[in-house]
Amino acid sequence: TPTLRDKYNFTDEEVEFFDLHIVSDEIHGERGYQIVLEHADTPELQQRCLKICEIGAQMRLLYTTALYHDYVAQEIPLPELELAA
Known part of the structure; x- marks a missing residue:
């Protein structure tokens, strides 16, 4: 903040x-x-949890990417964002 x-x-x-x-x-x-x-007290359950987290992270990335393309990309193209970072 x-x-x-x-x-x-x-x-x-x-x-x-x-x-x-x-x-x-x-x-x-x-x-x-x-x-x-x-x-998650077995290796199988732990791997399942990790996979679910991976899928959730991918979904979050797809969501934020869609927001960028729908609301930001026309005003701030991606190359500008890379230079600003």
């Missing part, structure tokens, strides 16, 4: 949304990790 404040001049109220979601994501991620540790 420092970039939102420093580069984009977001107010504390505007940044609060992101702060809350970051904390929630950390809590949910830890809880998910604990559930897997408790229940």
